[in-house]
Amino acid sequence: MHARRLSLRLWILTALSSFIVTMPAMAQSLGEALKSFIHDDATATVHLRSFYMDRTNVTPPNYVAWAGGGWIGYESGWLYDTLQIGAVGYTTQPLWAPPSTSGTQLLKTGQYGFFILGQGYASVRAKGQTFTAYRQIIDELEVNPNDDRMIPITFEAYALRGKLGPVDYFAGYVAAIKPKDYWTFINMSERAGAPNHNAGMGLFSLKYGKVDDLRLRASVYYVPDILTSSYGDIVKTFDITDDLKFRFASNLMVQGSNGLNLLTGQPFSTWSAGVRTDLLWKEFSLWGAYTQTGSAAAYRTPYGQWIGYTKQITLDFDRANERAFQVGITYDFAGIGIPGLTFLASGTFGSGALDATTGLPLSQNNEYDFDLMYQVAAKSAPEWLKPLQLRGRMAHVDQWSNGTYAQINEYRLILNYEVNFKGFRR
Numbered sequence: 001m002h003a004r005r006l007s008l009r010l011w012i013l014t015a016l017s018s019f020i021v022t023m024p025a026m027a028q029s030l031g032e033a034l035k036s037f038i039h040d041d042a043t044a045t046v047h048l049r050s051f052y053m054d055r056t057n058v059t060p061p062n063y064v065a066w067a068g069g070g071w072i073g074y075e076s077g078w079l080y081d082t083l084q085i086g087a088v089g090y091t092t093q094p095l096w097a098p099p100s101t102s103g104t105q106l107l108k109t110g111q112y113g114f115f116i117l118g119q120g121y122a123s124v125r126a127k128g129q130t131f132t133a134y135r136q137i138i139d140e141l142e143v144n145p146n147d148d149r150m151i152p153i154t155f156e157a158y159a160l161r162g163k164l165g166p167v168d169y170f171a172g173y174v175a176a177i178k179p180k181d182y183w184t185f186i187n188m189s190e191r192a193g194a195p196n197h198n199a200g201m202g203l204f205s206l207k208y209g210k211v212d213d214l215r216l217r218a219s220v221y222y223v224p225d226i227l228t229s230s231y232g233d234i235v236k237t238f239d240i241t242d243d244l245k246f247r248f249a250s251n252l253m254v255q256g257s258n259g260l261n262l263l264t265g266q267p268f269s270t271w272s273a274g275v276r277t278d279l280l281w282k283e284f285s286l287w288g289a290y291t292q293t294g295s296a297a298a299y300r301t302p303y304g305q306w307i308g309y310t311k312q313i314t315l316d317f318d319r320a321n322e323r324a325f326q327v328g329i330t331y332d333f334a335g336i337g338i339p340g341l342t343f344l345a346s347g348t349f350g351s352g353a354l355d356a357t358t359g360l361p362l363s364q365n366n367e368y369d370f371d372l373m374y375q376v377a378a379k380s381a382p383e384w385l386k387p388l389q390l391r392g393r394m395a396h397v398d399q400w401s402n403g404t405y406a407q408i409n410e411y412r413l414i415l416n417y418e419v420n421f422k423g424f425r426r
Helices: 002-022 030-040 188-192
Strands: 043-056 063-075 083-096 114-126 129-136 153-166 168-177 201-209 214-223 229-241 242-258 269-281 285-294 323-332 341-351 364-375 388-401 404-422
Touching: 063 364, 188 214
Parallel strands: none
Antiparallel strands: 043 063, 043 404, 063 083, 083 114, 114 129, 129 153, 153 168, 168 201, 201 214, 214 229, 229 242, 242 269, 269 285, 285 323, 323 341, 341 364, 364 388, 388 404
């Protein structure tokens, strides 16, 4: 609680001190500047979301819920090109959610809805560098929003973002995290699995280039006495003809305990690596991928989505010693006159997973995913309809363990509709 009060005081202090710094820059009258800051250059956002999920597990209970909600946000303009403030309130509420099928992460435990101020921040910028304080979205490789349910992950953090020549950087201290099905923020060690310890995170990342040519990315985070994790990847795209491209990607991530080893009581370390190749031709893309995780421990992802190439809808394929192959295809129906409609299908085939403590083999899993996405994009569509997004996702998992076969089936239906108001006008 003391740390939470300190975080709030730091946020308020940042906002007040930055305003004082801007006062000498009075080229614009204060009244005009405040009007632009609060109203003319401000943006209000209303995002509606409906999400139905039904997962049939190998053993009960199954996970079923239909939730509705979304978020309402406000972001000011820049006061004297220096100060900006913003806030986003989120909610998820049960539309149909039997108490016996809790577990979808669309709602909090017990199938209850909740409200949360997920973002509330002040930003100060100068010479292309921006410092943001308090509750915010962070999307820095292994620390990310993982927005695949009703509400994304958000963080309490104090972070500097900007560019150093052609390189984008992020450097910050992350004090707390709000998981996607939580109605409150918790400290970073608790989220990782050490509830009796309070620790924040140091996070640093670098990004260079674009995926259409050459892109390089790297990050590292450190949570004292809990976890150190680092990530790096490279993507290179080759133009074969005007319509045909080949893309190669490779990544490596390494993590382990540090300090007092509070997660397991003893030191551990592991790694995961992967390669992916894509062949892109007009509206088609065909890809193949391979990942492997070290045998000493499963790869941990407490602060966002695992960004290995073989992640699927239901499974991540990141258990200790697990190897996975994936093949997939995507088609954009704009090629036959239906802009905004995209279909994706993939299959992932895992093997070799084991319990790192006992050395005993775990189940062998194969997963088949199908994903149909539609964003209203027809030129003839009315403007009010164009923000509508519809998505249907299906996953089927075949599982073999000790000579026994089982399966998991998962279905998701998602609706998103977002409207932005600039100066309180659409």
